[in-house]
Amino acid sequence: MLRFLTAGESHGKGLVAILEGIPAGLAIDFDAITVQLRRRQGGYGRGRRMAIESDRAEALGGVRHGVSTGAPIALFIPNKDWENWQRTMYSEAEQPAEASGADRPAVTRPRPGHADLAGVVKYGHDDIRDVLERASARETAARVAIGSIARQLLCRLGTDIVSHVVSIGPVTVPDPLALTYAEVRGIGPDTPLHCADAGAESRMIAEIDRARDAGDTMGGSFEVIAHDVPPGLGSYVQWDRKLDGRLGQALMSIPAIKAVGIGRGPVAASLPGSRIHDEILPPAGARTATVGVTRPTNNAGGLEGGVTNGEDLRITGYMKPIATLMKPLRSIDLTTLEESPAAIERSDVCAVPAAAVVAEAMVAFVLADAAIEKFGGDSMTELVANWQAFRQRTAARFAR
Numbered sequence: 077m078l079r080f081l082t083a084g085e086s087h088g089k090g091l092v093a094i095l096e097g098i099p100a101g102l103a104i105d106f107d108a109i110t111v112q113l114r115r116r117q118g119g120y121g122r123g124r125r126m127a128i129e130s131d132r133a134e135a136l137g138g139v140r141h142g143v144s145t146g147a148p149i150a151l152f153i154p155n156k157d158w159e160n161w162q163r164t165m166y167s168e169a170e171q172p173a174e175a176s177g178a179d180r181p182a183v184t185r186p187r188p189g190h191a192d193l194a195g196v197v198k199y200g201h202d203d204i205r206d207v208l209e210r211a212s213a214r215e216t217a218a219r220v221a222i223g224s225i226a227r228q229l230l231c232r233l234g235t236d237i238v239s240h241v242v243s244i245g246p247v248t249v250p251d252p253l254a255l256t257y258a259e260v261r262g263i264g265p266d267t268p269l270h271c272a273d274a275g276a277e278s279r280m281i282a283e284i285d286r287a288r289d290a291g292d293t294m295g296g297s298f299e300v301i302a303h304d305v306p307p308g309l310g311s312y313v314q315w316d317r318k319l320d321g322r323l324g325q326a327l328m329s330i331p332a333i334k335a336v337g338i339g340r341g342p343v344a345a346s347l348p349g350s351r352i353h354d355e356i357l358p359p360a361g362a363r364t365a366t367v368g369v370t371r372p373t374n375n376a377g378g379l380e381g382g383v384t385n386g387e388d389l390r391i392t393g394y395m396k397p398i399a400t401l402m403k404p405l406r407s408i409d410l411t412t413l414e415e416s417p418a419a420i421e422r423s424d425v426c427a428v429p430a431a432a433v434v435a436e437a438m439v440a441f442v443l444a445d446a447a448i449e450k451f452g453g454d455s456m457t458e459l460v461a462n463w464q465a466f467r468q469r470t471a472a473r474f475a476r
């Protein structure tokens with residue numbers, strides 16, 4: 077129902093995104109998009125590029141007088157760094173006379189763990205720059221802008237999405253599932269790692285500092301929580317309609333994400349059924365407005381049978397360390413095939429907090445897509461009315 081495409085290179089003119097399927101009548105707050113873009117740029121461990129950029133999305137279509145028309149929404153996010161890269165990244169056949177920046181030599185030493193080697197093999201490139209410019213996580217700025225629009229649609233249904241950093245390298249928040257949505261919502265916007273546990277956060281910062289001093293990089297994990305999600309999104313009837321599968325793909329598509337867990341995630345495999353499944357008890361001070369039953373635990377992370385059940389949706393992403401090492405690993409030079417240290421590009425030491433913001437955006441996109449599918453409507457008026465009718469019917473079933 078909802079789909080998007082992005083285009084653009086890390087050091088090209090900018091990023092473009094087209095989002096199709098947003099119903100007519102959604103007031104779009106571009107300042108709110110800027111807030112999300114700024115969040116993605118932050119977090120302890122980011123590199124010097126983030127001091128250059130101050131990302132902002134401009135609408136090229138689909139929005140009139142601040143409101144969606146139902147037409148595809150086209151966005152443009154300029155790269156400020158383009159000024160410094162025009163002689164390397166121009167798209168014309170000949171270098172334009174007015175082009176600025178350095179004319180950089182070809183990149184020929186693939187970084188282990190990056191798309192470099194697989195990309196030159198697949199596309200037949202000689203210069204790894206033709207791969208890395210598009211494989212770069214810079215593209216996720218476009219996803220965050222798209223996700224911010226999806227988030228604004230979900231807000232009309234009462235859904236809010238937050239995230240927190242759970243681990244950096246070996247340092248982990250002890251029991252992330254014990255943290256409530258409200259606790260995670262309450263994390264200060266200016267905390268260095270957006271972690272709910274201040275003690276763990278300072279140990280995480282020490283890990284990042286150690287990695288930076290050693291010319292190394294650090295991965296970690298984060299959890300996204302969606303609160304007051306409409307129940308009944310997704311379906312168990314067909315493999316490609318299961319919402320956990322759709323969320324898994326959305327998160328796994330974020331650069332460097334190597335695993336995804338829903339609710340207790342992989343821990344569920346090690347516990348007996350009696351300790352993992354969330355009991356269903358009669359309504360009593362219902363935790364959700366619609367499905368009025370009581371669930372004492374939420375190990376399932378808000379999804380049963382690939383369908384949202386009204387509990388908080390909780391999904392964890394696991395990120396590998398960034399592939400660009402200032403103390404490079406062994407590699408080869410593709411021009412000589414001789415052993416040579418991997419290329420060094422300006423990069424981040426740790427981008428886990430940024431990946432969490434991108435994951436929020438991807439969760440928002442998947443949930444908005446599933447909400448439009450369930451409640452339909454070409455206009456926000458229809459979508460919201462259908463949701464309210466379903467919500468009232470469902471609440472009435474559980475009223476005592």
Ligand code: EPS
Nearest residue numbers: 086123124125211212213214422423424
């Ligand atoms: C960026 C993500 C990272 C940064 C990039 C900006 O990209 P990659 O996945 O290629 O490592 O390194 O910045 C640069 C390439 C640079 O010149 O500093 C982002 O998220 O915007």
